[in-house]
Each structure stands twice: as structure tokens, then as C-alpha cells.
Amino acid sequence: MLRPDEKPSLPLAGVRVLDLTRVLAGPLCTMMLGDLGADVIKVERPGVGDDTRSWGGPTPLDSPYFRSINRSKLSLAADFDTPADRELLLKLIAGADVVVDNFLPGVLAKRGLDPDALLTKHEKLVWATITGFGAGNPRPGYDFVTQAEGGWMAITGDPQGEPLKVGVALADIVAGKDAAIAILAKLVGRRVTSADRRIVISLMDSARAALVNVAQNAIDSGREPRRWGNAHPNIVPYQAFHAADQPIVIAVGSDSQWVSLVRALSLDDLASDRSLDRNPGRLAARERVASRIDQVVRTKPAAHWMDVLGKAGIPSGVVKTVLQALADSSASPIMGMPSSVGGEWRSPPPALDEHGATIRARGWGAFAEG
Numbered sequence: 001m002l003r004p005d006e007k008p009s010l011p012l013a014g015v016r017v018l019d020l021t022r023v024l025a026g027p028l029c030t031m032m033l034g035d036l037g038a039d040v041i042k043v044e045r046p047g048v049g050d051d052t053r054s055w056g057g058p059t060p061l062d063s064p065y066f067r068s069i070n071r072s073k074l075s076l077a078a079d080f081d082t083p084a085d086r087e088l089l090l091k092l093i094a095g096a097d098v099v100v101d102n103f104l105p106g107v108l109a110k111r112g113l114d115p116d117a118l119l120t121k122h123e124k125l126v127w128a129t130i131t132g133f134g135a136g137n138p139r140p141g142y143d144f145v146t147q148a149e150g151g152w153m154a155i156t157g158d159p160q161g162e163p164l165k166v167g168v169a170l171a172d173i174v175a176g177k178d179a180a181i182a183i184l185a186k187l188v189g190r191r192v193t194s195a196d197r198r199i200v201i202s203l204m205d206s207a208r209a210a211l212v213n214v215a216q217n218a219i220d221s222g223r224e225p226r227r228w229g230n231a232h233p234n235i236v237p238y239q240a241f242h243a244a245d246q247p248i249v250i251a252v253g254s255d256s257q258w259v260s261l262v263r264a265l266s267l268d269d270l271a272s273d274r275s276l277d278r279n280p281g282r283l284a285a286r287e288r289v290a291s292r293i294d295q296v297v298r299t300k301p302a303a304h305w306m307d308v309l310g311k312a313g314i315p316s317g318v319v320k321t322v323l324q325a326l327a328d329s330s331a332s333p334i335m336g337m338p339s340s341v342g343g344e345w346r347s348p349p350p351a352l353d354e355h356g357a358t359i360r361a362r363g364w365g366a367f368a369e370g
Helices: 027-034 083-094 115-121 142-151 172-188 201-208 212-221 255-264 279-284 286-297 302-311 321-324 355-368
Strands: 018-019 041-044 074-077 098-101 128-132 198-202 238-242 247-251 316-318
Touching: 018 027, 027 041, 027 098, 027 128, 027 172, 027 198, 041 355, 074 201, 074 355, 083 355, 098 172, 115 201, 128 172, 142 172, 142 201, 172 198, 172 201, 198 201, 212 238, 238 286, 247 286, 247 302, 255 279, 255 302, 279 302, 302 316
Parallel strands: 018 041, 018 098, 041 074, 098 128, 128 198
Antiparallel strands: 238 247, 247 316
């Protein structure tokens, strides 16, 4: 359970969040709010809990997937179709500042938990619904489908290969972060009518918005973007290269960095070519530029190039494995990854209904117990 003597400096201390979500986008959103100090009660299905509890793990209902996005919460198992549990949920909603759900349209209303009616009844309540394809759309939303229909797979992968999804459920992650941002905006912003306090986030909208410059290129040109593999559609050189022992990436984001790069690699032929001084010229000569850099980089191990490029101020890095990437972080088998927004680990991911008895007895007062 969360400590009663926690630092009062956490920005969301005292904010109450009722989490009616499962899988990834919603739980990630509410975990971020919990890390920032909010009191979060996660409501789960009796007996089975969140879907992700069974997505692989050492014991039933304990998966790494679940643990990665559900710390800083208390767990309550409740059946929405049981009158006593429904009454308990209504009491928790009455005392909440925020409710987050990801149910399909109409599911909650049929069970007496209509968001619009409850927003009208509770004048300070903020309600966020995370959907697959927008308000009223009955299609279930999963990250893989969103990556396919959101344009991501069309631009991901080898230029001559098959379309690929991103290696993590990034559409879910972006939507979860979008939901957290929208909730924070409502908490500090002007909230007069119930409509002012209603949030609907869709995975599809979040995925399309995340296309950023790729979308703008398509809008401006009217042409479909192509897959570039590990290269960049607008910047050269900005891609992976093979050192003698392992891949590295070089990301030249400015013309001054280009000058530093060709000096560091002793590429005198490229340095003397004035047509390459600016990025448009390098874009036009992409294959020649990349080929010459590749010829040089292949001659030495990655550590050598990291030293040379680092001293020259060139953005660069080795292609690490996941465990290598985690080696210099404070990642925890229990708590997961550190907060990326300045929050704190506040309590471990809860067992299913771990705090059910206390919540049923004390409601939001459960957070006062040590």
C-alpha cells in the first residue's frame, strides 16, 4: 500500500484517479498519474483481473507485462453486474477527481455507469475514455491494428522488405501519454460544463498525429512516403552503418555537424565537394555519401568510432541490445522502468484485489493506511 508519509511535493498529491482500464494505453496513463502522486484505484475483473496479468509470467496472474504498467496503484476486484459492487463504484466515482476507462461504447452505460450522466452529477469530475477509433466507434482497438491502419507499417522496415510494426506497442504508449496530458490539462484548465470535463482519446488519432514530419511530407507532396529502413527521409547522413564489429548510428542534424563529420572521418573528397555543404545537396547525393561513410566506418570497431565521433561532437551511438540499454538505468524487476516524467516509484504492482477489503471498508480512505 502507498505510504502515508510520502513526499507532499509530488505534483498530483491528493488527486484521486479511478482506473477502469486494462491492457496498455489506459494502465500506462494511470501509472504515470500515480507516479506523479495521484491516488489510483485500479478496478479489475474478479478472478482474472486485467487481461495482461495472464500474458506470460512466472506464476498465474503475475506477468512482466502487467508489472511494467501497474505500479503506484491499489487493486480492487469488482463485478460491474453485481448491485453491491456497482454501488461501491458509484461511491468511488463520487469521491474521484478523474475516471479513466477504455470500454467499448455503451458498455458502462448499460451497467448504470454512464460517463455523461455522472459528469453532470459530479461537477468537478474529469472523465477520460481511451478508444481504438474514436467516440462511438464500436471497433475494438489494439496497437497492431492501429499501426497497420495508422500508416506506421507502410513506412517501417527495409525498403525492399515487408511492412513492419514497431518492436513495442508504441501506438498504445503514445495514446496513453496523450491521455495523461489531456487529463492534466483538464485538471488545471477551465472546466465549466460537463463537456469541458469529457476526454476521448483514440489510438488512431494518436498514431496519425505521431506521423509528424512524415505526414507533413505526404500532405505537401501528395505522394506516399516510402520505407527508408534505418535512414531518414529528410536528412543525410542520418542512418545506421556497420563498424568492424557491430552496427552504429550516425545522426548529422546540421550542416556544421557535416563539416565536423567529414573531418573526423578524413573524407577529404566529400569535404571538398561544395555541393554537399548543405543538406539538400546531400539528399540528392544520398547513395554516394552513405557509401563513402560506410567504406571508412567498416575499417574500425565501434568503440574506436564512438571515441572519434564523440570528440568531434557528432551525434552517434552503438546499436545496443535491450539488456545493454538497461544496464545503466535503475530498472527494477518489481517496479519496472524509472518514471520518465519526474515521478517516483510509490508502491509495487498490486496482486489482484490486494486492497479490496480495505477499499470496501474505507473507500478512498484506504490511502491513509500504512
